Amino acid sequence: MSKYMLIWRTTDEANAKMAEASFDDMLERVGRFNETLIKAGVLVAAEGLEDASQGVVVDYSSETPVVTDGPYGETKELFNGFYILDVASKEEAVEWAKRMPSFPGSKCEIRRVPGIDEFPQDNEWIQKERAWREQTGQL
Template structure:
């Protein structure tokens, strides 16, 4: 099994369509899909994100980090939510991504999440993180 993050990227059109959908209808549609993920035993985490206008950006392109309000760039550069699933292969992650509701016209980026076992186990920082994960029930 391997963890994959499914990152949902919208467009101006898909964002407008989502905002026009009644909240209860959106909850029902997404809830059914989430229930399928839970039933299949693959869901690790799932979160939607707040309006990008409510966020801030920390830009590290200069000597000193600069903090600005609101989203950066275009809508297509932002992501609106994510799933982390634990599946047998990238192909299975793709199959789940194909089923995400309400994505017509949008994109979903799929990225593998490396496990802690893939890092050098004699590294001080990996040892500390492993201990933290064990203490918090993540391992």
């Protein structure tokens, strides 16, 4: 099994369509999908994000990082939430992503989350992270 992150991206078009839907309907659609993931035993984590207008961006382009309040200059695509699934393959992650409740203009980016065992185990920082994961029950 491998972990995959399904990154839910929305556009202004998708956000407008979501605004037309009732909040209760949206909760039901997402809730039903989440329940399916839970019953299948593949859900590791899932979170939605607050509106981008409430966020900030830290830009490291200059020597001193620059902080900019949202909304951002370019809002063609915004990271709106994510799922982390523990599935057998990228293809299985894609099949789950096809079932995500979404609106026209939405996209889902799928990226594998490498496990700690894939990093050099003799590295001091990997050893410290492994110890932290063991202490916190994440390993």
